[in-house]
Amino acid sequence: MTTSTLTHELTERELGRTLAPRPTVGDAITQTLAMAWRALKKMRRNPEQFFxxxxxxxxxxxxxxxxxGGAISGSVSDYLPIVIPGxxxxxxxxxxxxxxxxxxxDMDKGVFDRFKAMPIARIAPLAGPMVADLVRYATAATLTILTGLAMGYRPDGGLTGVIGGWLLTVIAGWSMAWIFTWLGTIARSAQAxxxxxxxxxxxxxxxxxxxxPADTLPGWLxxxxxxxxxxxxxxAVSDLMNTGQxxxxxxxxxxMCALVVAIFAPLSLRSYSRKM
Incomplete structure (x- = not known):
């Protein structure tokens, strides 16, 4: 292949990227769900991700x-309303x-090199796995509550309060995940x-x-x-589960969850785009 032919092909490729239609909001949602489905299939094939x-x-x-339990609250049953939300x-x-x-x-394996050649929304490869990870957060929250119930925890907030605390935990996990997504885009390796x-x-x-309890800590802390x-x-989870309010x-x-997303989602997208 001559230099002129290679240059021509590269020009056509870049032109194709330029002329590719910009993904709409609907396209971004569809592509994010597609990436979420890909991540769920990876979880199914690698069940150790749920350990x-x-x-x-x-x-x-x-x-x-x-x-x-005995040292802080006098008994395990009295400590469970404190420790379960924690x-x-x-x-x-x-x-x-x-x-x-x-x-x-995924970035080290070159998967994202293929994504960058596709006319998809830049946010989709980042948000898709995070949508899939909602399954992991929900699993962790459910098993924690069930373990507490098996140990004698009886939330006074009732079923509504428990569902509210469970839902807030999932929301908090998803929002906090943007911090670690940003770290994933700037670090040099998975170990880092x-x-x-x-x-x-x-x-x-x-x-x-x-x-x-916070009031048992030193003032500066x-x-x-x-x-x-x-x-x-x-x-917040304690108030929902223990009082139902x-x-x-x-x-x-x-x-605060919204603030974390507002800060780290753009940072993640920006650093990811730079590597693209």
């Missing part, structure tokens, strides 16, 4: 309840790490994404009111805990 959301809720709920937030946040890690793995994500997850989870979005999610914490938690 963290299947076994971690069982292990952590039992471990934290039996180890810290475990819900922790498992959702942990499940988010896989989103960024798997994204980075996992390492950085753990450094983000542990402060957000343990420097919160997930496992101990309470300031961070009060600002921590995980604390507001835990408080839609308090101000619920709206604050939803507002």
């Amino acid at each position: 963290d959301v299947v076994f971690q809720p069982l292990l952590f709920t039992a471990m934290f309840a039996y180890i810290f 475990i819900l937030a922790q498992t959702a946040l942990t499940a988010c790490i896989a989103t960024g890690t798997q994204l980075r793995e 994404v996992q390492g950085i994500s753990m450094m983000v997850m542990f402060p957000l989870t343990f420097l919160s009111n997930a496992f101990v 309470q300031s961070f805990v009060d600002f921590n979005p995980v604390s507001h999610v835990v408080s 839609v308090t101000s914490e619920v709206w604050i938690a939803l507002g």
Whole structure:
């Protein structure tokens, strides 16, 4: 192949990209759902992706309840209303790490090189797997609640409150996943994404009111805990499940989830587009 022929073909390819119609909002939604279906098929073929959301809720709920229940609340039964909302937030946040890690793995394998040659919305390859991961967040939240019920947890919020807490956990997991999606687009390897994500997850989870009441912490630490979005999610889930009331914490938690998406979704799209 001569240089002129190769140049001509490259010109035609670039021209084809230029003349390709810009995807509409409807196209972006359809393409995102197609990418979500692709991610779900990957999960079906690799069931080990569910290990963290299947076994971690069982292990952590039992471990934290039996180890810290007597020391913090006097008994396991009195501690369950405190720890169950905390475990819900922790498992959702942990499940988010896989989103960024798997994204980075796909990018390293060259899958996204094929996506960039397709006339699809730039957001679809990012949002699609996140839509599929709603299944993982829902699984983790459901198993955590069932484990708590099996251990004697009886939420005073009733079925409505439990469903509300479950739904808020899924929403929070999806919104927090944008942080790890952004990390997946800027890190150099999947191992780097996992390492950085753990450094983000542990402060957000343990420097919160997930496992101990905030008023038992030192004053300087309470300031961070009060600002921590995980604390507001835990408080909101606790209010829904333990009282059945839609308090101000619920709206604050939803507002913080929206703020996280508003910040990290554009950052993820921007860094992803630069690599395209």
